[in-house]
Each structure stands twice: as structure tokens, then as C-alpha cells.
Amino acid sequence: MTSTAAAPPPPRAYRRLSVEERRAPVQGAGLGHFSPRAPPEVSRAGGGVAAGVSRPLVYRYFPGGRQQLYEAALGSAADELTLCFSEPPVGPPTERVARVLDRYLRFVDEHDTGFSALLRGGSVVETSRTTTIVDGVRRAAADAILSHLGRIGGSGPQSTGTRSAGPRLRMMVRSWIAAVEAASLIWLDEGKRPPAAELRGWLVDHLIALLAATAATDEETASVVRDLLALETSDGPAGRLAELVVPVVAEAAHLLPHATAAD
The missing domain is CATH 1.10.10 (Arc Repressor Mutant, subunit A)
Incomplete structure (x- = not known):
């Protein structure tokens, strides 16, 4: 057999x-x-x-x-985090930013120790190399957000027909990036509460609010806001925030003391 x-x-x-x-x-x-x-x-x-x-x-x-x-590990984390900000210029700008933040917060969630090392460790063990790595992520993030606002940052590539961002607008965007970093670290400290989707929505609202406040005294930002609103939808982040905030602001305006006429 x-x-x-x-x-x-x-x-x-x-x-x-x-x-x-x-x-x-x-x-x-x-x-x-x-x-x-x-x-x-x-x-x-x-x-x-x-x-x-x-x-x-x-x-x-x-x-x-x-x-x-x-430094090698820090650079690897920085490269991956920078990729989170890559988003095609398609759809309403605030919805693009929301998708960027979804990826960013997913990275924070999945690489919490690496994220903390990138932002905290990079400054604890400060060398010219670690400072350059961390600052590079921040500048790349700011350039990406400015691109969705129709402007280019100081280190971004020049595009035909696209204007460079002025100092007030650049400062506002970099301030928002710093707020996103701080909120993400606090989120980790708080045991990843509130849920990531809720944090993302609040950060988008924060960007819209900063744009509106800066537009009140900066004509370039006011022009950016007008262009952005033309691309937004009534049920998108900007429309929903306006629906919630406008009644509050209108009511608060009635509570402000009015200047009395001179005798």
C-alpha cells in the first residue's frame, strides 16, 4: 500500500x-x-x-x-504626525480641518507615549536637533491650516494666485496650533475624556471663534473669513456655531452699558 x-x-x-x-x-x-x-x-x-x-x-x-x-525615534513620530495634516482642498474648509483633527487625535490616542515624548520630551532634553524636529511639526501644521484658509505660510511653497499670510493671520493660526497641542496633552492627562469627536468639534469651533475675533480688527483675516463663508454650508461647523453663538451675542449686547450722551 x-x-x-x-x-x-x-x-x-x-x-x-x-x-x-x-x-x-x-x-x-x-x-x-x-x-x-x-x-x-x-x-x-x-x-x-x-x-x-x-x-x-x-x-x-x-x-x-x-x-x-x-532623536531618531522623535523624528519618526514627527514624520507620522506631520502626515496627519495632509488633506486635499475639497469641500468646506471647516470640514477639512475636522478631518485633519480626526487623524491628529487618532494619532494621539494610538501613540500617546510617543506624542507626549514629542511635545514634552523634545523640550526636556533640548538640543538644536530636537528643537528643530518639534518646531518643524508645528510649522508644517500651521502651513497646512493656512492653505485651507486660502493663504500660504512663511515656509510653504509659493502657489500662483495664492497670497502669503500676513503677520496677524499667521500668529492666530500658530496660536491655535499651540492650543490644539495643549488640549491634546490635557486630554491624555484626563484619561482621554471627553470623547475624541467632542474634542475635535470644540477645537474646530475654537478656530472659527479665533478667526472671527481676529477679523474684527484685521482686514486680511476679515477677507479670509468672507471667502471661507462662501464655501461653507448652513449645517456645517461654521453654520452650526453661528446658530448657537449669534443669539448669545445679541442678548449680551443688550446687557452692555451704553455710553451716555454728553451734557
């Missing part, structure tokens, strides 16, 4: 990992280990062991020591 046992499967072809593929898990583990502690408190080899990488490989790929490992 002949045997019907199946032939053993052929051995898998061996593929040698590239340098970047070998470095990646070490970087990922390194950023997790570094937050919220500073790099001098972290063992360089410890990061490699946690990632399932041998100690000699850690020394091989990061010969510059703990700071080099930290």
Missing part, C-alpha cells in the same frame, strides 16, 4: 532585512521608553531588548548613544 502523506512544504525564501527595517523596531521601542522619562534615565540596550532586537544591533544602528536613539 503506497503512502499518501503530503510532501513537506518548501522552505520559505530568506529575505535579508534592510537597515531601515532593522532600525524601525528599535526606534519605536526607544520612543516608548523615553516617555515621560528623559533619555539619560533610559538604557540604550533596554530599548533594543524591549523591541526584540539584540544588544549588539542597538549599538550598531545607534552608535551615537541614547540621544541619537531618542
